[in-house]
Amino acid sequence: MKKIVIVDDCDFFAQNLKEVLTSKLLGEYSIITMDTNSLSINLNNTFFDYIIFGINNNAESEYILISAIKKNYYHANILVVAQELTIEGIKTLKNLGINSVLLKPINIDQIIERLKK
Amino acid sequence: MKSRILLLIFTILFIQLSLAVDMRGASQESLIKYVDTELANSELLLNKTVNDRISSVEENMASQYKSFLSSYQLLFITIYSLIIAILVIVLILVISTFSLAKKTQRLYQTPQIFRPNIAITRQNPFYFITEGDIFKVLGLLDSWLDEDDYIKRVAVLMYYLPENHAQVIWENLEDKNELVNTLLHLDGVDQEYVTELAEKIKGSITNFLDKTDALGTVFDKLPEHHRTKILKTIAEENILPKGYVLRYTDIFKQPKEVLKQKLNEVPTQTLALSMQTINKTQVKTILGALQTKKENELNLCLKQLEDQRICQDSIDKAKEFIVKSFNYGG
Numbered sequence: 464m465k466k467i468v469i470v471d472d473c474d475f476f477a478q479n480l481k482e483v484l485t486s487k488l489l490g491e492y493s494i495i496t497m498d499t500n501s502l503s504i505n506l507n508n509t510f511f512d513y514i515i516f517g518i519n520n521n522a523e524s525e526y527i528l529i530s531a532i533k534k535n536y537y538h539a540n541i542l543v544v545a546q547e548l549t550i551e552g553i554k555t556l557k558n559l560g561i562n563s564v565l566l567k568p569i570n571i572d573q574i575i576e577r578l579k580k
Numbered sequence: 581m582k583s584r585i586l587l588l589i590f591t592i593l594f595i596q597l598s599l600a601v602d603m604r605g606a607s608q609e610s611l612i613k614y615v616d617t618e619l620a621n622s623e624l625l626l627n628k629t630v631n632d633r634i635s636s637v638e639e640n641m642a643s644q645y646k647s648f649l650s651s652y653q654l655l656f657i658t659i660y661s662l663i664i665a666i667l668v669i670v671l672i673l674v675i676s677t678f679s680l681a682k683k684t685q686r687l688y689q690t691p692q693i694f695r696p697n698i699a700i701t702r703q704n705p706f707y708f709i710t711e712g713d714i715f716k717v718l719g720l721l722d723s724w725l726d727e728d729d730y731i732k733r734v735a736v737l738m739y740y741l742p743e744n745h746a747q748v749i750w751e752n753l754e755d756k757n758e759l760v761n762t763l764l765h766l767d768g769v770d771q772e773y774v775t776e777l778a779e780k781i782k783g784s785i786t787n788f789l790d791k792t793d794a795l796g797t798v799f800d801k802l803p804e805h806h807r808t809k810i811l812k813t814i815a816e817e818n819i820l821p822k823g824y825v826l827r828y829t830d831i832f833k834q835p836k837e838v839l840k841q842k843l844n845e846v847p848t849q850t851l852a853l854s855m856q857t858i859n860k861t862q863v864k865t866i867l868g869a870l871q872t873k874k875e876n877e878l879n880l881c882l883k884q885l886e887d888q889r890i891c892q893d894s895i896d897k898a899k900e901f902i903v904k905s906f907n908y909g910g
Contacts, residue, residue: 548760550738550746557764564760573757 466510467494467578470502471517471544480515483571492578499528506535513578518545518552526555533559542577544569584626591622705778706740709785714748715904716785721749722845733777735762736769752847828854828899831906832865839869842906848874852881853898856890 467484471477477496485494492513497505514532518525532541543556543564556564563577709717717737724730734753738746753759802810831839843851843866855863867875 548750548756550743550750553750553760553763554743562761562764564757564764566757566760 464493465491465512467492467513467515468502468509468511469494469496469515469517470499471496471515472498472519473517474498476517480571480574484574487571487575488578499525502532503528506531511536511539514539514541515574516541516543518543518548521545521547521549521552526552526559529556529561530559533561540578540580542574544574584630587626587629588622591618704740705774706737706781708778708782709741709745711745712904713785714745715901717781718749718752719905720781720784721753731758731762735759735766736774736777737781739763739766739769740774828903829858829862831902832862834906836869838906839865843869843902844871844874846902846905848877848881850898850901852878852885853890853894854902855882856885856895 469477469480469484471480474496477498481494481496484492488494514536516529516532529541529543532539541561541563543561544567545552545564546567548556548564548566553564565573565577721730721734721737724733727733734749738749738759741749750756750759831842834842851866855866867878870878
């Protein structure tokens with residue numbers, strides 16, 4: 464079973480997304496949620512196939528963490544879900560090798576489409 | 581041993597005393613018989629005492645042996661458990677080392693390749709687009725909305741523009757999801773396509789209005805009485821193209837049809853921002869020129885802005901945007 468982690472400091476969003484994805488994917492994937500702090504601590508300890516990362520503040524720390532994720536999980540598919548993005552942010556994501564971004568409000572079918580790509 | 585000897589001595593003394601007492605009246609034979617009986621009794625008593633003692637010693641030894649056995653078993657069990665625990669720990673360490681080695685190998689097999697920053701390495705084919713042209717470019721992009729490669733055109737343009745210029749375009753677009761993903765995948769764009777697009781934009785934005793835009797900047801820096809005089813002259817001589825405005829307040833002098841057409845194209849948020857420092861009559865003029873849906877949106881925006889602190893710079897930018905949107909293609 465493939466493993467998805469939803470990383471978002473907004474717990475409400477992460478939990479809701481987890482519930483909706485679980486009901487839509489019907490047990491195809493094992494889904495867990497984490498905040499950015501927990502992920503920072505567990506970077507090398509857990510294996511994930513998909514990472515859904517929420518950018519909420521466009522803060523530098525968020526991009527640093529994405530860079531660390533990209534280094535540690537080069538094999539995993541990373542989907543960035545952003546509240547808002549600046550051009551600088553988009554270019555940073557491009558330079559980090561992120562190739563899938565969704566802006567909030569998100570459509571759940573779009574996420575599933577990206578996961579199954 | 582001492583007790584046995586004491587018992588023997590005591591018996592012999594007892595016999596001698598008895599002999600001394602009985603020798604007077606008893607016969608030789610009865611005396612011998614008596615002595616034999618007494619000796620037999622003493623021997624029996626001695627045997628019994630010795631046997632009792634031996635059995636007690638045996639019992640004691642047996643209990644000591646038992647306790648020795650139980651302590652030995654405990655020690656054995658402890659050592660056995662320790663050996664098992666050590667074996668288990670060694671097994672876990674071996675397994676985890678193997679899995680870690682495998683994971684490490686998997687993680688570092690393909691090194692992460694970071695692409696160079698495009699802004700530094702590329703040669704910009706859109707060099708001619710200045711800050712003042714961005715709003716014209718926005719208008720041009722709007723006119724391309726129905727083109728098949730609209731998203732690609734916008735993405736290419738934003739890819740090459742400096743960040744502050746691209747940001748203005750980004751903020752004024754509605755469907756950003758497709759655009760951001762096109763941008764992220766924009767690596768191998770045909771150079772011919774880029775050059776062609778640059779030529780198209782260049783042809784559309786550099787015209788007579790460029791000069792009058794520059795005039796507008798100079799005009800805003802003039803003292804009020806000079807501006808009035810110049811405006812009067814402009815009106816009399818009919819120098820500017822029809823519908824061209826130099827300042828935000830000039831838009832209220834435009835014909836209603838022009839006002840309707842232009843204001844309905846301006847983003848609602850920008851329009852609301854620009855209305856923060858105008859009088860009630862001007863607000864009514866703008867609201868009257870809008871379609872019902874747009875008017876409702878604008879009212880909602882204005883209500884939201886009431887609770888916010890807005891800086892003068894945002895208001896000026898919004899006004900500038902509206903002035904330029906009036907001028908573009910005027």
